[in-house]
Amino acid sequence: MMADYIPNGGQTYLPAQENIHIPFVPYEPPSRPDPALPALELTREAVEKGYALPSQRQHFLPGVTAEMLDWFWANMEKGYYLWAPGSHKKFTWVKAPAQVGMEQSVHMISEACEPGAAVFGGEGVEIHRLPLAEFFPLTTCLKHVICEGVFNDLGELVDSTIHMWEDAPGGCLHITATVANTRASAPPAFVLEMLKKDPEAKIVPNWATGHEDYEASQWPVFLPRLYELWKDHPDPSQNVSCNLEAVQRDGKFVYVAENGPVKLDP
Secondary structure (H helix, E strand, O other): OHHHOOOEOOOOOOOHHHOOOOOOOOOOOOOOOOOOOOOOOEOHHHHHOOEEEEEEEEEEEEOOOHHHHHHHHHOHHHOHHHHOOOOEEEEEEEEOHHHHOHHHOEEEEEEOOOOOOOOEEEEEEEEEEOOHHHHOOEOOOOOEEEEEEEEOOOOOEEEEEEEEEEEEOOEEEEEEEEEEEOOOOOOOHHHHHHHHHOOOOOOOOHHHOOHHHHHHHHHHHHHHHHHHHHOOOOOOOOOOOOOOEEEEEOOEEEEOOOOOOOOOOO
């Protein structure tokens, strides 16, 4: 039964906070789309909620297709440590896409933005996939998208990270954006825990570093080869498929596919 399906991110050193002296691989930031894509803007509703858009970055990913990125988000345990080598410290599914579907899935991560830096996320921050119709805060979108968010212990959305992408000649166009809730009453639990251990700790969000460029630079390195190895694997509970193409209906972006839990034939 799917209730017994236990996914994880493989071997890694724990506690993650001690695993900070690992070098990163050399990388070049990805090239930008040419011409540049239009800048993203928040909806009026998002602005009225107190949302802000502190970061948005555009990338061109050579050799990567939209289909590969759709697959990646449903199968992150297979490539999380390749996505930012040395930076990504820990990955587990809390609620796996195969069990609950994409929009209800949750994963836990820890990562460092540079060698020797404190691990962002502490021993684990829960990242929730967010239903587009309720949480997508932007006026425009590329053809494929995923919206993820972090909540505090009061149940308030603190911030969300949005990835969107679409096929282009020779590769894929990609945008990553961070949306912050300026009216959140408290930070997420992992930040409170880090400040409890070290009141002087500087909590630097990933978007304020080169981390997003580092991650994007690695997709062309590993994803085409990883996807090719898995694309014909026959077990849908091990090789989870999804379609993250979105359309706008009645003023809201929604997925064209259900992307529900995996159903195995009897």
